[in-house]
Every structure is written in structure tokens, then in C-alpha cells.
Amino acid sequence: MGALPANRRASLSANLQYQFSRDTSLGGSLSLTRTHYDATLPGFAASRHRGLYAYAYAQSRWFDWPRSRLSLTVRHHQQIVLDSATATGQELQWEQDWITGRYETQRPEFTTTLGYAWDRSSGIQRRYPTAGVQFRHWFDARGFVMGNLRYTSMQGGLATTRGLAGSVSAEYELAPGWRAGLLVSLNQARSANLPAGWIGPTVFRSQERSAYVFLRWEGQAGRPHAVIGRAEAPGSGRIIGQVFFDANGDGERQVDEAGVPQVEVVLDGRYRTRTDGEGRFEFPMVAVGRQQLSLTLDTVPLPWAPRAEAGVSVQVPLRGVAMVELPVARVQP
16 A cells, blocks of 8 residues: 555635525535645656636426526536546536425325536546436335436537446335335446556446345334324334414415414414414424414414414324415405
């Protein structure tokens, strides 16, 4: 190991996000790195390397589509594989969700990504399209299938993969504590050896294909933490929600319908919390099963009132999150 040069790395990172509404936001990140290689062998000169990674996006809902995101990734002499050839170029991507609807639990997902890369790594000009897909489908409360795949049409330096790469997995609960699953993955990964002496980094691509079948058992012992709400079954989950001004009276939150701050939300007639400045609230440890949420009328600003004075019922999943939106309607004079 004495033939390998030592290196020191320093980095600076920054992230920024501005949320206009529930669906519209702007953001990005910036990372600067500096690496210094020592001259540990005769004839091996010390060297320094500087790299930049920048990412910016705009996200909103256009037309009647679900969430859309347009993003730009910029790399300048960035080592995406440690001590390998650097990546320089840009990639413009359009990411689109395709499934709408209100789901308390077991929300399905289907997202596509289309991109175009301007790759100038290693001084070679390349232009090529990219594509990707991410999905999740629930068979029922006991099982799901999910996966992610990315296709890069030609060998470049902006990504660690070429061709088709990703994984698909499925899992199903056979009995309490017992789960069976399947995982299939493929990857044409780009990696590198450390440079030694006058020999530069050796970059190569591996053809990885694997499949796993597993049977897993999970057990618990000891006394669980106390949970709130009516205990219909062992275990707990979370409730996350928002109280909003239902200006058009349709019961669905629109982009221009703001949250209601400082409203008292009551769980099971006993446990209370208040909304924040955006109307959001959370009950972190709630018993699994059907729970009842209501609003304290005196805390709702006039001339608004809860649409359902009796409240709403929500199903809390085991170790999951129940999402709920509580509208308040304008009281007619």
C-alpha cells in the first residue's frame, strides 16, 4: 500500500429551497470540492483537483397533471467515482408524476424522467438522451412491488452507469412476522482503481446482474411505548395533516387555498395539538386502526367553520403515515 499516493479532500456544500405552495417550489444545491494528492513516490508529482456540482429545479403542477419537475444538473471536473476521470457537462431533465388521487396509506407511485445530456468529459463532446422510471404498486396492505430503472443511451462521463441499470423488488407478508421477497438488479457500473506512480486511474465498467429470494422473520420483545388514540391493534403509526381554507367549497385543497394557522386539532376527543403557520399538524405515535379527528370550533377564525362538525375518520397504518386534509368552509350569512 506504500505505493499509493495519499490524498486530502475538503468540500463545501449549500442547499436552498423556497416553497410557494404545496405544489410549487424552487430549489437547488451546490457542492465544491478540492482534493490534494501527495507526492509519495519519486517521479510522482503532487497534484490538486477542483470540482463543482450544481443542481437547480423548478417544481409545480401544470395543466391538470400531477407534480412536474424541470431540473438542470451541472458538473465541472467532478469525480463521481473517487480518483477516476472527472465528469464535465450538463443534463436537463423533466420528471413527471402520473398518479393522482387522495390516499391515506399505500399510495401507488409512477414517475418518469426524460433527459438530454451535453457531455464534455475527458475533452470528448457527446450528446445523448436519457430516460428513467420509478414505480410502486401495492397488492394489498400486506405486499407491494417497486422498482427504478435508468437508461443512458451511450457511454459518457456524467453518470456511473451506461445502458439499462436499476432494480425491481417485491415483498409480501405471509404471516405475522414472516415476509417473503424477491430482488432483481442489473447495473453497468463505472468504477476506478487508485492511481499509482506514473499509472493514471484505470476506469472500467462491470456487468452486474443479480437476483435474490429471501424469507425474513421479525420479532419484538419488551414493553412498547404508550400510544394515543383508541387502541384497536398492537403497534403505532403517524398522522400528518393540514387544515385549509376551502374557498370553493369542493372539499379538495387547491394550490391557492392557504392553510389555517393556530387551529386546535383533537384526536379521539382527548389528545390535542395546534396547526403551525401553514396549517400543518402531526400526531407522532397513534394506535393502529381507525381514529377520529375533529377541530375545536372556537379556534377556527370567523367567518369559517369546519365542514363536518363530527370530524373525519382516518385509518392509521402500522409503522406508516396517514395523510389527511381538513377543510374549513365559509359560513353563509
